Amino acid sequence: MSWGIMAQHMGWGAIEEGWRKGPWTAEEDKLLIEYVKLHGEGRWNNVSRLAGLKRNGKSCRLRWVNYLRPDLKRGQITPHEERVILELHARWGNRWSTIARSLPGRTDNEIKNYWRTHFKKKGKTSSESPEKAQARLLRRQQFQLQHQQQQLRQQQLQQHQQDQIDNMRRILALLDESDNKVPTFTQLRQEIAYPEEQGYGYSMINEYATVPEGSNEDNIIWDGLWNLDDITGRANYQHNLATTTLF
DNA sequence: AACTCCTCCAACCGCCTATCT
DNA sequence: AAGATAGGCGGTTGGAGGAGT
Numbered sequence: 001m002s003w004g005i006m007a008q009h010m011g012w013g014a015i016e017e018g019w020r021k022g023p024w025t026a027e028e029d030k031l032l033i034e035y036v037k038l039h040g041e042g043r044w045n046n047v048s049r050l051a052g053l054k055r056n057g058k059s060c061r062l063r064w065v066n067y068l069r070p071d072l073k074r075g076q077i078t079p080h081e082e083r084v085i086l087e088l089h090a091r092w093g094n095r096w097s098t099i100a101r102s103l104p105g106r107t108d109n110e111i112k113n114y115w116r117t118h119f120k121k122k123g124k125t126s127s128e129s130p131e132k133a134q135a136r137l138l139r140r141q142q143f144q145l146q147h148q149q150q151q152l153r154q155q156q157l158q159q160h161q162q163d164q165i166d167n168m169r170r171i172l173a174l175l176d177e178s179d180n181k182v183p184t185f186t187q188l189r190q191e192i193a194y195p196e197e198q199g200y201g202y203s204m205i206n207e208y209a210t211v212p213e214g215s216n217e218d219n220i221i222w223d224g225l226w227n228l229d230d231i232t233g234r235a236n237y238q239h240n241l242a243t244t245t246l247f
Numbered sequence: 248a249a250c251t252c253c254t255c256c257a258a259c260c261g262c263c264t265a266t267c268t
Numbered sequence: 269a270a271g272a273t274a275g276g277c278g279g280t281t282g283g284a285g286g287a288g289t
Contacts, residue, residue: 021258021259022258022259023257023258024257024258058259058260059258059259062257062258062259063257063258066256066257066258067257109256109257109258110256113254113255113256113257114255114256117253117254117255117256118254
C-alpha cells in the first residue's frame with residue numbers, strides 16, 4: 001500500500017487538529033533545514049509559526065534528529081559498532097540514547113531498530129526450529145563473508161591504482177629529466193600526480209566522496225578511491241529525499 | 248508466479264522530566 | 269509551590285522490499 005493510499009485509509013498525511021502527519025515531503029524537509037540554519041536546534045514548537053510548517057514540535061524534532069542532521073552517518077552498522085552496541089546494551093539495557101552517544105552519527109532510533117531486529121529475537125530462537133536458526137545464521141555469515149571479500153577487492157583495486165600512479169610518476173620523471181625546459185608540462189604532471197598539492201587530497205576525496213574539479217584524467221585516477229560506504233549512504237539519502245517528493 | 252517470511256526503518260504514541268511562568 | 273509547556277526517551281506500528289519456498 002502506498003503512503004498516499006495509506007494516508008487516505010489512516011488519515012496520515014492529512015491535517016489533524018491543524019497538524020500534518022505521516023511521511024515528510026522534500027519541501028517540508030527544506031523548510032525544516034532552513035529553520036534550523038536560521039534559528040538553531042530547539043524551540044521546536046516555533047517551527048510551525050516561523051517556518052510555515054504544519055507539523056508539531058515533536059514531529060519536527062524527531063525528523064531533524066533522526067534524519068536531517070548533517071552529522072548523521074548512514075549505511076550499515078559496522079561489526080565494530082555492533083560490538084559496541086552489544087557491550088553497552090549489556091551494561092545499560094535499553095537506554096538507547098545513552099548508547100547512541102557512544103556511536104557518533106548514529107541515532108537512538110537507529111540503534112533501537114537494529115538491536116530489535118538482530119538481537120531481541122535471539123532470545124526467542126529456542127522456540128524456532130534449529131534448522132531455521134541455522135539457516136539464518138548461515139545467511140548472515142555468507143553476507144559477512146561477501147562484505148569481507150568486497151573490502152578485499154577494494155583494497156586490491158586501491159593497490160593496483162597506487163601502482164599505476166607510481167608508474168606514471170616514474171614515466172613523468174623520466175620525461176621531465178629529458179625535457180625539463182617545458183614548465184607547463186611539469187605543472188601538468190604535478191596536477192595529475194600530486195592532486196593533494198592542489199588542495200584535493202585523498203583524505204578529502206575519501207571523506208566527502210566528491211569529484212574534484214580537475215581534468216578527466218584526475219577523475220579516472222581517483223575514481224576508485226572513493227569511500228563506497230559513504231556513497232551508498234548518500235545514495236540512500238538522496239533516494240529517500242527523492243521518494244518523499246512523490247507525495 | 249505467487250506467497251510467506253524477514254529485515255529495515257520512518258514515524259507515531261505515551262510517559263517522564265526539566266524548565267518556565 | 270503548582271500548573272503548563274517543551275523536550276527527551278523508549279516502545280510500538282506498519283509499509284517496503286529482498287530472499288526463500
